[in-house]
Amino acid sequence: MPEAPMQGLLDVQGLGIRFGGLDAVKDVTASIPAGQITAIIGPNGAGKSTFFNLISGFYVPTAGTIRFRGEDVTRLKTHQVVARGVARTFQTTTIYRELSVLEGVMIGHRVRTRAGLLDALLRTGREKRDEDASRAGAMRALERVGLAPQAHRPAGALTQEGQKRVGIAMALASDPALLLLDEPAAGMNPDETVRLMALIRELVQGGLSVALVEHKMSLVMGLADRILVLHHGQLIAQGTPAEVSRDPAVITAYLGSHAHGGQMGQGVGAGHA
Numbered sequence: 237m238p239e240a241p242m243q244g245l246l247d248v249q250g251l252g253i254r255f256g257g258l259d260a261v262k263d264v265t266a267s268i269p270a271g272q273i274t275a276i277i278g279p280n281g282a283g284k285s286t287f288f289n290l291i292s293g294f295y296v297p298t299a300g301t302i303r304f305r306g307e308d309v310t311r312l313k314t315h316q317v318v319a320r321g322v323a324r325t326f327q328t329t330t331i332y333r334e335l336s337v338l339e340g341v342m343i344g345h346r347v348r349t350r351a352g353l354l355d356a357l358l359r360t361g362r363e364k365r366d367e368d369a370s371r372a373g374a375m376r377a378l379e380r381v382g383l384a385p386q387a388h389r390p391a392g393a394l395t396q397e398g399q400k401r402v403g404i405a406m407a408l409a410s411d412p413a414l415l416l417l418d419e420p421a422a423g424m425n426p427d428e429t430v431r432l433m434a435l436i437r438e439l440v441q442g443g444l445s446v447a448l449v450e451h452k453m454s455l456v457m458g459l460a461d462r463i464l465v466l467h468h469g470q471l472i473a474q475g476t477p478a479e480v481s482r483d484p485a486v487i488t489a490y491l492g493s494h495a496h497g498g499q500m501g502q503g504v505g506a507g508h509a
């Protein structure tokens with residue numbers, strides 16, 4: 237496959253990580269463009285989560301480079317990557333049920349950025365100094381996900397959909413340029429999924445760039461501008477949803493995967509692209 241031109245918001249070159257004898261991600265060269273929605277897909281065990289953990293600074297690669305806005309961020313720690321404008325959500329968000337939604341977003345954000353959990357909970361000097369800025373950032377983030385009116389409710393009182401939005405607000409509170417969403421639609425019903433897609437589109441229209449890992453093909457095909465397809469840790473295809481869904485290598489990869497063959501098969505045949 238020809239190498240992708242290095243002109244994205246985030247570029248990876250020859251990216252790889254080995255666990256023991258296994259190449260979970262191998263020699264991936266790709267770009268995540270600015271102002272678009274990029275989906276990372278692939279059958280079970282393809283390396284999607286690992287790729288995500290690499291580009292968000294949770295894992296240090298054993299090969300290759302990661303550049304964000306042209307800067308080499310390959311070996312930076314997670315909070316340094318966040319500070320440069322990359323933030324991620326998690327499949328399951330830890331909600332502090334007794335705290336207000338606003339406090340939860342503030343703490344969730346701080347834990348992943350500068351102050352540690354103890355700083356945040358014990359309100360050390362550093363925590364207090366930054367609290368006002370943090371509160372304002374958290375409030376802006378809640379506005380962006382439509383939760384401002386619920387800011388002072390206990391987080392545990394929100395619906396599951398509301399709690400998912402809290403997870404997105406936690407990531408947005410650091411005001412990222414690139415938002416990484418880890419299976420955002422997991423556990424959502426079709427109506428909730430449609431509302432989530434509308435929210436992601438709104439965020440992108442507001443200037444954010446988004447990359448997501450997602451199993452739900454209806455969401456991927458209906459939302460993504462660009463798709464990267466991983467299989468056995470390697471990039472086997474990239475392109476628009478229409479291009480990727482008729483790519484023979486992609487179809488073969490999914491058909492060969494017992495767990496997800498049917499799912500991708502429906503996506504390909506149902507004309508979502």
Ligand SMILES: Nc1ncnc2c1ncn2[C@@H]1O[C@H](COP(=O)(O)OP(=O)(O)OP(=O)(O)O)[C@@H](O)[C@H]1O
Nearest residue numbers: 255258259260278279280281282283284285286287
């Ligand atoms: N920390 C780790 N240590 C050892 N092996 C790992 C680790 N993380 C992932 N792997 C292995 O790397 C491969 C890729 O896993 P990964 O979770 O990235 O795939 P995935 O595409 O996200 O899968 P799924 O769709 O099932 O979530 C798998 O074989 C997995 O067992």
